[in-house]
Amino acid sequence: MIDLSVSCGGLALANPVMPASGTFGLEQAGIFDFERLGAFVTKTITPDKRLGNPTPRVSEVPRGMLNSIGIPSKGADAFVRDVIPRFAQWRPPLVVSISANTPDAFADLARTVSVAGVAAIEINISCPNLEDDGKAFAMRPESTREIVRRLRDATALPLWAKLTPNAGDVGAVAQAAEEGGADALVVANTILAMSVDVDTRRPSLGNVMGGLSGPAVKPIILRMAYQCARAATIPVIGCGGIATAKDALEFLIVGCRAVQVGTASFIHPSALVDVIDDLEDHCRANGIARIEDVIGSLDLTQAERDMIGDAALEAHA
Amino acid sequence: MIDLSVSCGGLALANPVMPASGTFGLEQAGIFDFERLGAFVTKTITPDKRLGNPTPRVSEVPRGMLNSIGIPSKGADAFVRDVIPRFAQWRPPLVVSISANTPDAFADLARTVSVAGVAAIEINISCPNLEDDGKAFAMRPESTREIVRRLRDATALPLWAKLTPNAGDVGAVAQAAEEGGADALVVANTILAMSVDVDTRRPSLGNVMGGLSGPAVKPIILRMAYQCARAATIPVIGCGGIATAKDALEFLIVGCRAVQVGTASFIHPSALVDVIDDLEDHCRANGIARIEDVIGSLDLTQAERDMIGDAALEAHA
């Protein structure tokens, strides 16, 4: 038996694989086995009812997708009343993603969702802070530290801060989130991007710009996850372009304690469970008894390999 | 005859297509027709001789490449003496890319390459500034404004500032470059990224991290080019993942006055000329007399399209 369990951000997880917010919901219950997941992560909810953005809301680009769904939401109360209780039937812990446009509303929402059945709160701080010129909280270390501190005071639940890859210095933001009291970092949300239909000369999204996700972003987000894992001491959860166990392993090797799988589930509906199965197979095939042994095992001793490349020359012999 | 000519950053170009720095050299002279290009852009040179980074220097990722070539360089003097004169035999203007690790050395280098035969200088300010903790000049508006101002004083040639997509607020950096006296913006250099070989657990690059280029980055860089074209009044030259005339058109439509093609030439050696030919074909097929008419023609009137989608519903009728 391979031991896939990890402790991460205040939770004990049966394995390090969970869905990314906004790509998972109760609707998938018949599609793959919910009991297999390391955790559940819900679509971000906001305090109030919202419709979301105009269509088209998605567009495909080379090995990736753009989305500007916005956050259609029935509001926090409906969520607490109708959705949270339904997750009680499964064992994996429930992580609720929340967001709001002002620190006050954010803190209120954190209180609202701190109810039985919720194991941790993921704070989506990539959303605009209306009190800071509409800049997203997670764009700068100061605003990140402040909002995390506010939320830390509002709830006793473990707090996972989900960072934005649009920040210029994600390592500094990671440190700030830790200082503010976050229990883990989710690295990261989507990368702001756009595409244009050259025939109509219109943006391909109704909202003009949107977030890029999928395999195309993996090398960028992996770099950021590595930077965050080095900058902070709290666990980092990698999220961006993970579609296979190999992708998940890259994130674990650079130091992530868990991973989230998003867009990949749209292509292969059972991607989450496949990643878990293949992680286990990889461990078995490579004599790895505990997935913990993989975490942070990046080998830098040869980073400055001599340029002789004996290895390369002998490779075909 | 379609008029492909554009004025851009102090130069009159026969067409808006040129190579990206580091992906072009005299070695290609027999491979495609140099006379066809809008301009030449050389590999970045540094003041002194340098060896460059350890191998492996490149690695492939989904629809893109990572590179950490470093800047192997014979030094500025050898470049001025041996390379610049050779470009005199062709008509397109020569843009020389330069970089240095301190403002003084940067300014000296700008003076050194301000010689006959050079039409403009592209300043690669994505390199670390040793006097600012090793942060790249173009990571922040202040350091960008300052270095551009220094270089503005050092040369009378048109100055193109090449920005880094790793900055958190590229629009503000674009404005700062304009304030510093840049004549054009090149948006942008590669995105910092990494990948890991899960079998050896080593980074796939000798230098651990490297720059991502190719189709995978196009939606991100297109968004930045659009933001810069709105933030600044000087011309923007789009650069990132352009492989086809369609890609080039996306950049022109969002407001770029020219484009650079890099990685695509590694896959199709005549990519630059193919993009020019196909741009002309596109114009002919769509009754566009001058490429100028395409520039900045993004249609936002339907950005908030009604959600009925008559167009979609009728599409198949």
Place this chain on the structure above:
Amino acid sequence: MMMPMLDPDVVPPAAPARPVPGRPLEIEALVREHVCVNDEYRYLSLDLPDGVPHARPGQFYHLLCPGGDGLEPFFRRPMSVYRVEPERNRVGFLYKVTGTGTAAMARLWPGDGFNIFGPLGIGFTLPADTAPIVLLGRGVGLATMGPLVPFARENGHRVTAVLSARAPELLMSVEEMRIAGADVLTVTDSEGTSAVPHVEGLLEDLVAQGRCGALYVCGSSRLTRLAQSVAARHGLFGEVALEQQMACGVGVCFCCVRPFRENGETVHRRVCCEGPVFPLAEALA
């Protein structure tokens, strides 16, 4: 409301842990037949593995069109079932090449594997009694309507299909629907018979003749609005099958929403899991 309504947050409780028949599955199907129906449309039929669930009329599969040679579809593509043959373990699609994904699909050869995910969505509902029904379809809309004919006939409904196209040679399914037991009327732009007033006259005649107890429409918002007004005028049951771009296909991403009228308010519903078939009266067409 005769059609099951789903609240976005209300889903079946206590879903079983393993997929069971009736639940959507990712399936590696085999291409059995792939032919051109006319200049624009192709028919693709697949052999399914044993024991997989089958689609009901109006449901769809989410197709993983194969990449390569410059075509790189990233998302799956939604496609209604055109022919469902549970007893032979087959399913068929009628489609038009419109872009990357369908062009990639068009390169499939008999014997090739084709990864499909489904069946998905909510299909057509028949009226409670054996009221005669009328189908109104245009273009690819006909593909979605196709399996409704045998389904309604088997359940004792008289079926009249009013098929619309740009030109007579682009009309499809006429013979097939006749063989399946429908009375078929055709209208085309080139013959000048497809304009709204003329089709409205046809529908009014059918109502007058007692042949239109329920109305099903697909493939044109013009026809949808027409059907809505005829149905409202005579108090008829009706359904409309809608399209919208999809990513997940199962209701979690909220990219496939369309606007509907609900208690005087505009609300969004997801085409993939609250449709693609919706109550005719509520669609904002």
Place this chain on the structure above:
Amino acid sequence: MMMPMLDPDVVPPAAPARPVPGRPLEIEALVREHVCVNDEYRYLSLDLPDGVPHARPGQFYHLLCPGGDGLEPFFRRPMSVYRVEPERNRVGFLYKVTGTGTAAMARLWPGDGFNIFGPLGIGFTLPADTAPIVLLGRGVGLATMGPLVPFARENGHRVTAVLSARAPELLMSVEEMRIAGADVLTVTDSEGTSAVPHVEGLLEDLVAQGRCGALYVCGSSRLTRLAQSVAARHGLFGEVALEQQMACGVGVCFCCVRPFRENGETVHRRVCCEGPVFPLAEALA
């Protein structure tokens, strides 16, 4: 130095505007034959369009291996020519499936198109007089050496090939090289004959017999170091063919550098355009 040396900044001046024979071209070739040579190696031969330039021994093409079905090679892959047949307008490659690109290549069928770019790089130089030459190769190194045999024979050189492999059944080209006129000696790990001291003895014997006026090596840094010491000891001309990962293939990206000794200093040279064949003495193997 008998081998043309390129300074990274010195390139042919006044290059013609249009590619002419001799210059590398992007070519849409057709797969003619694709066979397994043994458990590890495959042979792929291509029909080239009329009028394209042909490769010299030691040159390579940059291959655009087709994507699809989960394999997505992004870069081209460099591959030495194994057989060059200008008169029949064909070229052949001998290769081993080692990763994404070669796996994608392995799926090609006769009749398929295959986009190749070349010929590229600097090939082998023969010694000035008709001195006898010795080839020393291992693994895929043999592929690179292949065309050197007929080339040297046609130019009046006696050729001895010392071929090394893990086991006798993995030895390739033995018959072909014999037919082309080479004396072939084989050494293998499994027979215990491939260790450096034994091969060194072989080479010394060949030198003593006057059969080794120049040494060519490829495919192993161990053998390269051995060849360097034998060549140095006897003042022999020698060349080595090297591999390095490539992006552009034409000298502009500087990713394919390897270290060389030049006037006591370590310098970098680009395998794609300053090689892949280099002076034996200068390689830092």
